[in-house]
Amino acid sequence: MKNIMMPEPHEILSVLKETQAEYTFRVACDSKPLHGQFFMLSIPKIGEAPISVSGKGPGYVEFTIRKVGRLTEGVFGLKAGDTMFMRGPYGNAFPVEQFENKNLLVITGGTGLAPVRTLINHFYDHPEICKSVYLISGFKDVDAVLFTDDIRRFKDKFHMTATLDNTAAPGFETGLVTEHIKKIPFPSFDDFNVVVVGPPVMMHFAARELIANGVDESKIWVSFERKMSCAVGKCGHCKINETYVCLEGPVFNYVKAKELLD
Amino acid sequence: MNARSFYLDLMENREKLYRFLSSIYQKEVDRALLTQMKAMTFPSEAEAPSLTEGYRMLKDYLDQIDERKARIPEDEVTDLAADYAKIFLAAGISQGSAAFPYESVYTSPERIIMQDAWETVRKLYESVGLIKNVETSGLFEDHIALELEFMAFLCEESHRDPDCSDWLIKQREFLRDHLLNWVPSFTADVNQYADTAFYKGIAKITEGFLRFDKEILAGISAPFDEERIENQNEVGETAFSLNPENMDQILQELKKEYRIFAPKRYEKRGAKSSSDLIRYGEINSVQEIVHESQSDFSPKEIYYPITQTMIRFQENQSIEEPSADSRGVLIFARPCDINGIKRLDNIFLENGGHGDIYYERLRDKVRFIMMECGGGWDDCFCVSMGTNKTEDYSMAIRFDQKNLLVSVKDQAFDPYFSGEKSNEFTDENTKVTPENVDFTPQFVTSNKKKVRLPKIQNRQQLKKASDLEFWKEFDEQCIGCGGCSAVCGTCSCFDTVDIIYDETSSDGERRRVWSSCMLDTYTMTAGGSRFRKTPGANMRFKTLHKVYDYNLRFGDEEHMCVGCGRCDRRCPKEISFFDIICRLSEELEYRNRKVER
Ligand SMILES: Cc1cc2nc3c(=O)[nH]c(=O)nc-3n(C[C@H](O)[C@H](O)[C@H](O)COP(=O)(O)OP(=O)(O)OC[C@H]3O[C@@H](n4cnc5c(N)ncnc54)[C@H](O)[C@@H]3O)c2cc1C
Ligand code: SF4
Numbered sequence: 001m002k003n004i005m006m007p008e009p010h011e012i013l014s015v016l017k018e019t020q021a022e023y024t025f026r027v028a029c030d031s032k033p034l035h036g037q038f039f040m041l042s043i044p045k046i047g048e049a050p051i052s053v054s055g056k057g058p059g060y061v062e063f064t065i066r067k068v069g070r071l072t073e074g075v076f077g078l079k080a081g082d083t084m085f086m087r088g089p090y091g092n093a094f095p096v097e098q099f100e101n102k103n104l105l106v107i108t109g110g111t112g113l114a115p116v117r118t119l120i121n122h123f124y125d126h127p128e129i130c131k132s133v134y135l136i137s138g139f140k141d142v143d144a145v146l147f148t149d150d151i152r153r154f155k156d157k158f159h160m161t162a163t164l165d166n167t168a169a170p171g172f173e174t175g176l177v178t179e180h181i182k183k184i185p186f187p188s189f190d191d192f193n194v195v196v197v198g199p200p201v202m203m204h205f206a207a208r209e210l211i212a213n214g215v216d217e218s219k220i221w222v223s224f225e226r227k228m229s230c231a232v233g234k235c236g237h238c239k240i241n242e243t244y245v246c247l248e249g250p251v252f253n254y255v256k257a258k259e260l261l262d
Numbered sequence: 263m264n265a266r267s268f269y270l271d272l273m274e275n276r277e278k279l280y281r282f283l284s285s286i287y288q289k290e291v292d293r294a295l296l297t298q299m300k301a302m303t304f305p306s307e308a309e310a311p312s313l314t315e316g317y318r319m320l321k322d323y324l325d326q327i328d329e330r331k332a333r334i335p336e337d338e339v340t341d342l343a344a345d346y347a348k349i350f351l352a353a354g355i356s357q358g359s360a361a362f363p364y365e366s367v368y369t370s371p372e373r374i375i376m377q378d379a380w381e382t383v384r385k386l387y388e389s390v391g392l393i394k395n396v397e398t399s400g401l402f403e404d405h406i407a408l409e410l411e412f413m414a415f416l417c418e419e420s421h422r423d424p425d426c427s428d429w430l431i432k433q434r435e436f437l438r439d440h441l442l443n444w445v446p447s448f449t450a451d452v453n454q455y456a457d458t459a460f461y462k463g464i465a466k467i468t469e470g471f472l473r474f475d476k477e478i479l480a481g482i483s484a485p486f487d488e489e490r491i492e493n494q495n496e497v498g499e500t501a502f503s504l505n506p507e508n509m510d511q512i513l514q515e516l517k518k519e520y521r522i523f524a525p526k527r528y529e530k531r532g533a534k535s536s537s538d539l540i541r542y543g544e545i546n547s548v549q550e551i552v553h554e555s556q557s558d559f560s561p562k563e564i565y566y567p568i569t570q571t572m573i574r575f576q577e578n579q580s581i582e583e584p585s586a587d588s589r590g591v592l593i594f595a596r597p598c599d600i601n602g603i604k605r606l607d608n609i610f611l612e613n614g615g616h617g618d619i620y621y622e623r624l625r626d627k628v629r630f631i632m633m634e635c636g637g638g639w640d641d642c643f644c645v646s647m648g649t650n651k652t653e654d655y656s657m658a659i660r661f662d663q664k665n666l667l668v669s670v671k672d673q674a675f676d677p678y679f680s681g682e683k684s685n686e687f688t689d690e691n692t693k694v695t696p697e698n699v700d701f702t703p704q705f706v707t708s709n710k711k712k713v714r715l716p717k718i719q720n721r722q723q724l725k726k727a728s729d730l731e732f733w734k735e736f737d738e739q740c741i742g743c744g745g746c747s748a749v750c751g752t753c754s755c756f757d758t759v760d761i762i763y764d765e766t767s768s769d770g771e772r773r774r775v776w777s778s779c780m781l782d783t784y785t786m787t788a789g790g791s792r793f794r795k796t797p798g799a800n801m802r803f804k805t806l807h808k809v810y811d812y813n814l815r816f817g818d819e820e821h822m823c824v825g826c827g828r829c830d831r832r833c834p835k836e837i838s839f840f841d842i843i844c845r846l847s848e849e850l851e852y853r854n855r856k857v858e859r
């Protein structure tokens with residue numbers, strides 16, 4: 001019987017500093033996670049935490065990690081050649097097939113761009129299977145901007161709005177992501193989906209704004225973050241009503257998401 | 263021939279064939295083995311077609327060595343050695359394709375050695391005390407030769423200990439989970455890569471024998487079992503009346519194979535310093551068992567320890583913590599608690615579609631001695647929760663005035679009572695002489711407390727239940743100590759904690775420790791934000807989990823709460839969970855009535 005709690009050592013191939021508090025780790029790994037899935041990363045003696053896959057390629061996966069506490073701080077001390085323990089991938093994924101050959105709007109707040117990065121790249125690499133991609137990515141300020149190169153690339157192919165909460169900088173708009181939603185030409189879309197990922201408050205208000213703009217709830221997809229100690233449906237921490245976020249999530253359609261009462 | 267000697271012969275013959283096949287795969291055949299084989303007679307009509315064909319091919323091959331007397335056996339040996347190297351080691355084949363004789367190769371997606379299968383069989387060997395002698399074999403544990411040899415070992419054990427069906431079960435499982443899982447594809451490859459009729463024949467025999475052996479194993483049982491089944495049919499559950507001294511002798515005997523747990527009294531360790539604590543612990547004598555009152559803690563800590571080491575980290579390795587004790591676990595428990603373990607089973611074995619190894623390996627060992635419950639306690643409401651009855655026990659016990667009545671349901675325990683397993687008591691006076699009696703355990707049919715479960719039929723009603731004002735009362739009352747979860751037999755949540763042995767080394771371990779949704783840190787994420795912020799919200803979450811969510815998820819008419827009432831007795835703030843369920847149901851009924859009007 002497989003030990004579902006057992007992490008395996010993986011080699012860190014490279015570390016890229018995105019911002020002061022966010023680094024991207026490329027780790028040797030042969031598994032092929034789906035868009036939106038996550039792994040449990042751990043460092044012996046410190047602990048374990050769920051981290052989304054922010055990039056993938058032959059023989060590696062990437063994680064973009066924000067330094068916020070004990071484990072994430074420990075991870076920041078690692079460098080290329082060091083060992084990262086991990087198990088996964090876990091959770092469900094964005095229903096990519098359902099997004100194909102339609103219009104897609106992706107709204108992200110801060111590190112929320114990480115879990116949707118592979119999804120966006122999928123359409124970047126295969127523009128023929130998508131009618132159009134709109135992207136609104138909000139950051140606190142210019143120092144908090146992630147994936148600068150990607151944002152530049154995305155601007156070439158997609159309708160990309162990068163925005164800073166309340167400061168101005170070249171190449172960026174100003175204002176919360178919610179303020180940019182009204183600019184999206186929903187009536188010109190024949191069929192579309194919206195993906196919203198970010199802090200809980202941001203997802204809540206973005207969904208409200210989308211609905212106010214006539215978007216049907218069933219077209220909205222969100223990704224939840226909850227405290228997780230196991231990611232395999234045993235520890236109970238991520239449970240909301242009868243739903244386990246680690247098993248049935250983290251991705252939820254808004255019709256389901258709005259009725260989950262913590 | 264009687265059943266017993268038939269069984270013994272069968273085990274012996276099977277062992278021989280397994281060993282023979284194993285030796286063929288272990289290395290190139292040498293002259294000695296070849297000569298030996300030539301002397302063997304093979305059945306011309308075997309029980310399975312591919313066996314017959316395999317034997318025929320092998321026989322033809324061996325016969326032709328004789329016919330061509332001109333060829334010296336050395337040539338044959340060299341030919342066979344070359345074929346062995348080609349088939350199993352890919353020698354001389356440019357693409358490197360061969361029939362690599364490892365289970366891992368056939369069961370891992372990458373087709374490489376030392377994968378999951380290797381891990382599993384290694385642990386299996388270790389679990390029966392077999393340690394591979396690497397130097398002599400040089401093969402990994404999931405090599406076909408070693409897997410066949412393992413079967414031979416199990417046959418040998420069955421032969422040695424015909425009363426024990428465990429060895430037989432192990433054979434069935436190993437054949438199903440391992441050998442038959444990959445060997446048919448492997449032998450097909452052998453057939454393809456082999457040049458000699460010798461190895462083609464061996465492949466046929468191997469495959470045919472394994473398939474046939476599966477049928478053999480399905481059709482037999484240990485002779486001892488058979489006798490007992492006959493007994494069982496005659497008398498059904500056997501029941502005995504014993505005095506405590508007799509029972510203690512049986513316990514001593516049982517202790518050789520089981521750790522035995524029961525509710526015990528720990529003086530002056532209770533919640534109030536003057537009171538005693540009744541808690542599960544290992545016992546030596548039935549006199550230690552507290553049966554005249556309920557236990558403060560559930561038996562959960564036996565199969566789901568408060569803190570449990572899962573993984574040890576050494577350098578850059580993660581190592582699974584082995585189980586501490588191989589003995590079985592016998593627990594004296596009431597029906598509510600036996601029902602409680604089914605809730606933990608659902609979470610640890612079923613939820614998410616995968617089992618938790620640490621729980622499973624302990625849980626597999628657990629057998630219950632059901633303590634007949636007189637009911638009549640003040641706090642429990644098992645009848646309302648449907649947990650007053652159970653069939654899941656090996657023995658049942660009633661603590662009568664002076665004597666004990668024991669009903670033995672699981673035949674594995676019969677020998678302890680029939681005197682068979684107590685031969686060592688030579689002293690006539692103390693010899694166990696249980697008296698056969700009529701005893702069928704009774705179940706409680708009514709409690710002092712009765713509860714109506716809330717009727718929540720849809721999401722709107724759930725929302726209404728969540729929004730009730732009365733949850734806020736607990737913001738003041740409940741201090742979030744989590745004591746209620748600690749005593750509960752069905753609370754299953756845990757945290758993981760990493761421990762370091764010493765600051766400077768990277769060695770350490772990962773444990774899991776009981777947690778509780780009543781703790782204010784339960785939903786806390788980095789930076790201190792919480793998804794449920796108040797004791798009232800926690801109480802709502804716990805209550806709905808116990809009497810609604812779990813049932814919605816797992817169905818089966820069962821709830822997470824089994825109505826044992828322990829949490830009510832434990833709470834330092836005298837909050838009654840029973841009252842909360844009643845309140846919730848009333849409030850909802852009241853509100854629903856208002857809507858109807
Ligand atoms: C599905 C999912 C995907 C995530 N993806 C990312 C990502 O791509 N990048 C990123 O930077 N962060 C991500 N997070 C958040 C990340 O897990 C937390 O920041 C991290 O657990 C903090 O751990 P810590 O030990 O540094 O913090 P501490 O505050 O020291 O946390 C102690 C423990 O609490 C738990 N915990 C704390 N915060 C969270 C949280 N937000 N979610 C779940 N458990 C938590 C963990 O078990 C952690 O070990 C994700 C969370 C989830 C649930
Ligand atoms: S919630 Fe209370 S009454 Fe129900 S099973 Fe747990 S401890 Fe017993």
Ligand code: SF4
Pocket residue numbers: 739740741742743744745746747780832833834835836837
């Ligand atoms: S209900 Fe009582 S026992 Fe449970 S957490 Fe609150 S105060 Fe502690």
Ligand code: FES
Pocket residue numbers: 227228229230231232233234235236237238239244245246247
């Ligand atoms: S994270 Fe443990 S149950 Fe979901």
